[in-house]
Amino acid sequence: xxxxxxxxxxxxxxxxxxxxxxxxxxxxxxxxxxxxxxxxxxxxxxxxxxxxxxxxxxxxxxxxxxxxxxxxxxxxxxxxxxxxxxxxxxxxxxxxxxxxxxxxxxxxxxxxxxxxxxxxxxxxxxxxxxxxxxxxxxxxxxxxxxxxxxxxxxxxxxxxxxxxxxxxxxxxxxxxxxxxxxxxxxxxxxxxxxxxxxxxxxxxxxxxxxxxxxxxxxxxxxxxxxxxxxxxxxxxxxxxxxxxxxxxxxxxxxxxxxxx
Amino acid sequence: xxxxxxxxxxxxxxxxxxxxxxxxxxxxxxxxxxxxxxxxxxxxxxxxxxxxxxxxxxxxxxxxxxxxxxxxxxxxxxxxxxxxxxxxxxxxxxxxxxxxxxxxxxxxxxxxxxxxxxxxxxxxxxxxxxxxxxxxxxxxxxxxxxxxxxxxxxxxxxxxxxxxxxxxxxxxxxxxxxxxxxxxxxxxxxxxxxxxxxxxxxxxxxxxxxxxxxxxxxxxxxxxxxxxxxxxxxx
Numbered sequence: 001x002x003x004x005x006x007x008x009x010x011x012x013x014x015x016x017x018x019x020x021x022x023x024x025x026x027x028x029x030x031x032x033x034x035x036x037x038x039x040x041x042x043x044x045x046x047x048x049x050x051x052x053x054x055x056x057x058x059x060x061x062x063x064x065x066x067x068x069x070x071x072x073x074x075x076x077x078x079x080x081x082x083x084x085x086x087x088x089x090x091x092x093x094x095x096x097x098x099x100x101x102x103x104x105x106x107x108x109x110x111x112x113x114x115x116x117x118x119x120x121x122x123x124x125x126x127x128x129x130x131x132x133x134x135x136x137x138x139x140x141x142x143x144x145x146x147x148x149x150x151x152x153x154x155x156x157x158x159x160x161x162x163x164x165x166x167x168x169x170x171x172x173x174x175x176x177x178x179x180x181x182x183x184x185x186x187x188x189x190x191x192x193x194x195x196x197x198x199x200x201x202x203x204x205x206x207x208x209x210x211x212x213x214x215x216x217x218x219x220x221x222x223x224x225x226x227x228x229x230x231x232x233x234x235x236x237x238x239x240x241x242x243x244x245x246x247x248x249x250x251x252x253x254x255x256x257x258x259x260x
Numbered sequence: 261x262x263x264x265x266x267x268x269x270x271x272x273x274x275x276x277x278x279x280x281x282x283x284x285x286x287x288x289x290x291x292x293x294x295x296x297x298x299x300x301x302x303x304x305x306x307x308x309x310x311x312x313x314x315x316x317x318x319x320x321x322x323x324x325x326x327x328x329x330x331x332x333x334x335x336x337x338x339x340x341x342x343x344x345x346x347x348x349x350x351x352x353x354x355x356x357x358x359x360x361x362x363x364x365x366x367x368x369x370x371x372x373x374x375x376x377x378x379x380x381x382x383x384x385x386x387x388x389x390x391x392x393x394x395x396x397x398x399x400x401x402x403x404x405x406x407x408x409x410x411x412x413x414x415x416x417x418x419x420x421x422x423x424x425x426x427x428x429x430x431x432x433x434x435x436x437x438x439x440x441x442x443x444x445x446x447x448x449x450x451x452x453x454x455x456x457x458x459x460x461x462x463x464x465x466x467x468x469x470x471x472x473x474x475x476x477x478x479x480x481x482x483x484x485x486x487x488x489x490x491x492x493x494x495x
Contacts, residue, residue, distance in 0.1 A: 003360055011345070071343040077310045078339065079360055080332035256327075259271070260310040 001085045001092075004076065008093025011072075012065065018101055021057060025105025033113045039120040040210075043127055046106070047206045050131045051199055052167050055138040058098060059163040062142025065094050067152050074260050087143070087255040091248070095139045099132045126209045130202040133240045137198050138163065140247035147254045170197050178218065187222050194219045198243045205236040261286040261407065261438050262307065267316030269302055276302045277313065278462040284440070286406070289433055291449045292442045294459035295490060300442040301340055303459070304411055307440075308337055320407070333361070338400035340411040340442075342392040346385030350376065350395055353384060357399055365402040373424055374398065390416040401428055408432060409440045414448060426452065446483040458489070465489065 012018050028049065032042040069090060076086045106128065115124050142159045149155035174193055178186060194200045204220045208229055227235050262284040269277040276299045284290055292300050305311035307318055309325055309332070318325050325331055344353055358365050371377055374394040379387060387395070393416045400410065413425060429452060432439060443449060449456065449470065456473055458466035466473060466489070470482060479485040 007356060011347070014347070069345070072345040074310070074339065075344065075357075076360070078308055078332065078337040079357065080329055081360065082329045083309075257312060259312060260305070 001089045004081070004086055004089025005093045005096070007072075008065075008069070008090045009097050011069075012061075012094060012097040013100075017061070018097055021098065022101040022105045025102060026108060029106045029109030033109055039110070039113065039115055039118045039124065042110075043120060043123050044210065044212070047127055047203070047210075050102075050127060051134070051203050051206075054098075054102060054131045054134040055167060055199060056163050058095070058135045058138030059142045059159045061094055061098055062091075062139040063146045063156050063159045066090070066143050066146035067155065077260055083256055084252045087147075087251050088248070091140060091143050091251055094143075095136045098135045098139065102131050102135065103128050123206075123210055127206055129237075130205055130240070133237075133244060134198060134202055136244045137240070137247065140244065140251060144247055144250050144254060147251065147258060166197055166199050170200070174200075174219075187226070190219045190222050191226055194223060195239050198240060201236050201239055201243075205233065205240070208232050208236070261321065262440075263319040263322075264303075264307075265317050265319075267303070267306060267313050267318065269299075269306060269311060269313045276462055277306070277316075280316070280459075280462070280464055282457060282464060282467070284438065286438050287433075287436050288454035289429065289439045289441060289452050290455050290457060291453035292440060292457045292459065293449065293486065294465075298459040299462045300459055301411055304337075304409055304440065304442065307409065308332070308335075333363070334405050335407040335409060336400045336403055336405045338396055338408075338410040338413055340415070342389075342396035344384040344392065344395070347383060349381050349383055350387070351380045353395070354398065354402070358402075361403060363403050366404075367398055367402040370398040370401055373428070374421060390418060390421070393417055394421060397425065397428075401432070405437075407438050407440070411442050412444070413441065414443055414445050446486065450482045458486075460489075 028046075029042075032045055033039070036042045036045065073086060073090070077083070110124055115121055141162060145159045145162070146155050149158065174190070177193075178190065181189075194204060200219065204223050207220050208224060211229065223232050223236075226232075262282070264280055264282040267277050267280040268275075280299075280303060292303065294300050302311055306313050307320070307325070309329070320331050321334075323331065348356070354367050354371075358367065371380070374397060376391070376394055376398065379391055379395075384392065384395070393413075397413065400408065400413075410429075413429075414422060417425060426448075429439060429441075441449075441453070453470060455469055456466065457464060458473070466476065468476075474480060474482065474485050477485040477488040479488055
């Protein structure tokens, strides 16, 4: 698996888009630190960007890579390599190279600014962890979609729709249902609804850590009340792990039955 | 060597293989023939484990290949259409496959045979169809394996390379290897093949030597013999 991972990783690292993504975060990090001149404020601004952007980039790169690596995949399938090794290797190659762009791109400016001496180091670290989780989750979802659909346009469309749904539409539906079912106890419902969306979950994870109750919102407050801050943190990280594991399991399952 | 029993494969509503049973004993050149869409490539890809059949078993060296991958250490495959990752150079691609297989390879000799030396540092996306096919051939022949599967090996080759290819195949045959070939060039089959498997609409229509096929269709020429089978079938 490591060899496949290596090839996919280098393939992506050599491509222009990895650098564009890396430099984007680099510039963003410097700009935010320059404008806010405070690490903690920059972390909050970054959270809002990362939570929307990492899933989107993960989705687009995941779908694009699996379609463009079709020839490479077919070549590998005729070699003495296990199927799951090929697909999981490719998946990890994409997810790791994107995560590397994120961590290095933001890490460098914050390090220069002195995040290690600041008390914000854990908050910043958690931001990178949740960004990495979102990358791994959405690359896995996108890989599944690309494996299920031969038609590139269709696959791309579905993948973008899932991102849009999770990042934007889900919140809208959630809010509407909170308003409509105002008279019912909604604690359990909102708790479960939050867990079913990794983007919401990451947002709450970071806000719990930052301990800014004003930004927690209704769901965050419910989450905090139910779990308490520390258990809440671990619970949400645990659920994010489940969110990563399930699509990876499906990559293995779908790829083992696919014809090439 | 290869034992296929009652193989069925359907893509959506299209039934491609309808109960293929076939035994290929080791050593020699076996040509898989048939019109377009008769299931030749699907049969080959089933042997390789790239296509997963609905039912039926495939044994290689008496071992079922389902969900297995180690057996591919002992076979070489030439895909029908030479498609490679476009941003790799020829050298990187060959190096990558060698690295993945970890077997000794005689790639240098083959690169010289097909005159690929000037193209080694070129990206695969910039090569012509024929040159890509030569790279494809190097990849398929560089490992020493008892089973060689060639899907349309002659596509896009110039006459010199075609002669080289024939020489290469004969050399492997003399070394006692089993070579499976699909092709539409009947002249190639006539001079090279020890045995023919003729597929028609997903079934085996004929299996035997070239001479037997000519006799069966009362034609002296293989091309006409095949044409006779196809037209009789259609009438």
